[in-house]
Amino acid sequence: MTATIDEPGVAASTDGQPALTVRNLWKVFGPRADKIVGSPDADLSRSELLAKTGCTTAVRDVSFDVAPGEVFVVMGLSGSGKSTLVRCLTRLIEPTVGQVTIDGEDVVAMSETRLRELRRHHVSMVFQHFGLLPHRKVIDNVAYGLEVRGVSKSERRSRAQDMVDLVGLSGNENAYPDQLSGGMQQRVGLARALAVDPSVLLFDEPFSALDPLIRRDMQNEVIRLHHEVGKTMVFITHDLAEALKLGDRILIMRDGALVQMGTPAEVVGAPADEYVRDFVSEVPRSHVLNLSWVMRPPRVDESMTGPEMAPNTIVRDAARRVIDSADPVRVVENGQLLGVVDQDDILRVIVAEETPS
């Protein structure tokens, strides 16, 4: 396999400075938590640490970069520390140790005032349970961020109306949150986050409280919005399908620590350990892997007249043409032959799914 695996910790599209960097971030809850990091106790398991010191490590030495415009997904089961991690990014929870940089500025070192500026202008967040103000109309909920910034009423109303339209809630601007369905409430949460025109959007399991069908709609909505507004997004979820669907890259957490970080294809194609393998075992690999994962060097006797395809074509999308073609498909990038894929290679991926390894 000669897949182009990115170095861990380096953004996918590296055009200069990353939008967000996190270095060696720790969050320990409990008495005298700051003394734990760097001491031998830090290596203890969670239950041992709790028994010995009364502290719990929620985030353990996590580092990553997010490129501008990237959708970066943090995935893990409940209790894995992912929600704590995302709260540390804007210090809704104070990190114990570590460095967080947003747009080149050190968040951990910020003063209260500067931090408030950051929250008002640069980063906004969407919450699992929406966190809307029940006593305000939709439009005033959306305008809240502009209001605390001190924007005049007419200006923030018109901006908020644009956002309400953008998330598809036109006509509901004068409703109250409790008159809306869960999915619509989360659209309000989304509009509220977008209204301040942030450079980074944080999502904390935004769709976990929604019905499966609504959830799918909302995921598509996020994809659409990402195309339209192109924000950097950090997306927390416990749902692997959601992570694979939305993420440019995925960070998998377990017990507060980073287990694996990579593109969806890397996570599915090359699980870092048993834990991840177990996680991704149910995923249809053909929906995630692209041709660069299944291609092989051409054999000498092979025909070189088959159709050309790009290496990032998903297996599922390529399958019909590969199977229809009598000759192996050539995987070509920038005019250079990377490898070939024939019917056997494709079938191996699709059939392997039905007989779990």
Place this chain on the structure above:
Amino acid sequence: MTIELAELEHHLEEAPGHPEERTNRRRWMALGIVLIVWAVLAKLLQGRNTQDLPNAELTGFQQWLSDLFGNVQEAKFNGSLLLQPFVWISDTLNWVVTTLQQIFVSDPDRALDTAQIGWLGVVALVVLVAYALSGVRIAILSLVTILAVGYLGYWEDSIDTLIITGVSVTICVLLGIPLAILMFRSSRASAAITPVLDAMQTMPSFAYLAPFALLFGIGNAGAVMVTLVYALPPLVRITAHALGTVSPTTVEATASMGSTSRQLLAKVQLPMSRRTIIVGLNQTVMAALSMAVIAAFIAGPGLGLPIVRALNALNIGVAFVAGMCLVILAILLDRAAVRAGQRAEMTARSGSSERQRWIVLGVLAVVTLGCIIASRSKLRWSIFPESDIGQQIATRVNDWTKAFTDAAGSLTEWVNDTATVWVLNPLEDLMANSPWWLVALAILAIAALLGGAGHGERARVISGAALCTAAVLAAGYYAAQVPDVAWIPYWLVVAALLAVGSYLGAAEALLPTAVCLTLIFGVGLWQDSMVTLSMTLVATSAVMFFGVVVGTWMGRSHRVDSAVRPVLDLLQTMPSLVYLIPALALFPPGKFLAVAAAVLYASPVAIKIAADGIRSVAPTTIEAAQAIGSNRWQMISKVQLPMSKGSMVLAANQGMLFVLSMVVIGALVGGGSLGYLVITGFSQDGFFGKGLAAGIAITALGIMLDRITVHTAARYGRAERA
């Protein structure tokens, strides 16, 4: 296989070897032994060492308090710098209340007989305000109510009561909301303020009167201050609680948008807790109304005066009419507050019906202005017309009561005599007419057995408890003998014994009980306190009987609940003084009457808590017990009652505090003991000190009963969790 295993475990639990079970059984046995020993010794030593103090006598301490009263008055008169703040506050409050009276109350008996606004104007204003705040239905209700109290003959008194209540509630809001915000923001402030609120709520209302009369004088200022103290805690508590329970997600979400803490408070936390804050405000208004009439004992103006006067003269008819005015005012205020809360929510949301409302408001305002001008121009629009409806009703009620006592008097008398002879007197003999040391030791033992003596090392707890007991006995010895020693060092030693006892490990129910008993000995009112305590215990037993029976009935059936609850709500809105009136109609004056009024007053709250306890038993548990085939009685006795034990003890706690505050007010109709001393403290020259001492004793009793039940509840809670 699994069934066998479960059975095995069940047997293990039932086995006498189970530690929790064993200590429980031991505790109950010890309690039984204490009671038997107490009863036998009390019988043998009946009437000895009872520390009885004739009503006309004062101990040295009480004399000192009486002198203090005189000295404080004199110092105020001479402009003592230390008392200046109190003088300033009472002058301000007096000025505010007098000014409002001059604006609103036209009273032919007063020097300035016509007010700025005559009755017609006042009626129009009340309707306008009611409409603006609570809508058209409350506006009509307010019109009917305010005219009714006028035609019943209590116009001036009712407006006075509304003024005292209004001024107190306004101050409550101005002080209470910032205080609640402070408590919510700073855990240190919360830790400092909470015990003060606890004390304010545990103190029976009668106990406030004397100290506030001392500091702020009798009359308007004193009335506003006692009302304020009594009404403030619910608002502060509920507001702080409401702020603390605003959805954390919303707070986090708005914080993540970069809100300052002030923006968070003004735009998120206060608006989101508005509904709960209005509930607190409602409770504060009702408490203020209830206390504003009790303030009649320190010459506060209002409806309390005619009620107290009529009760004193045993004139049920007049008391009934004045009490009825009070009750309909209470209902009006309660309804108006509830409706205002709902309305605030609605008007914030609806935009369209607003215009119509403004038009009506404008018309009403013009009409009101016309009424005010009219009421200033003609005497008959200014002074409420004479009407004898009230007197007619009073006469009729007196006739009915007489007819009733003639017909059923033998029955109620029999109830009265039986309860007095068989329950009240024996208990009084046990507690008040047996040696003080025996009763004190018994109370300490019961407190320790029920509520615990402390935790930690056994030896330390025992020695701490011993020191506390020694302190109580030393205090009682001093009160009984007044030994020839300087009193300051003596009491310092007693205090030191308590302090060391607490340092060593005496805690839980024992320590506060010891402190309170010491206080009661210290103020020299042991026997009276024990009489009051015995009445309180009898009434509380009755309250708990009703609480458990009716509470279980309500808790098990939604239909019963929805039928009974409104009645209980109505009973709870009634000011405490009103409860004496029906009791007086039924029973001859005396201790039993006070007990009966206390039972009436305290039952609703106990029933509600008990019902909520039964209701809160998990439905899955009920379902499981049903599936196993429990019948109704088994369900009640084996599942629902045991699982709501904590609520039952809480019901007893609340019931007991309500009973205590009513038992002392019952002195007005022959209840005697501590309440009687409080009343004579205000009415007889030179007895102020004894009244103040009685107030301290009442407070001590209240705190003692509260601590014992709270710690008992905590123990049960622990047993339930274990």
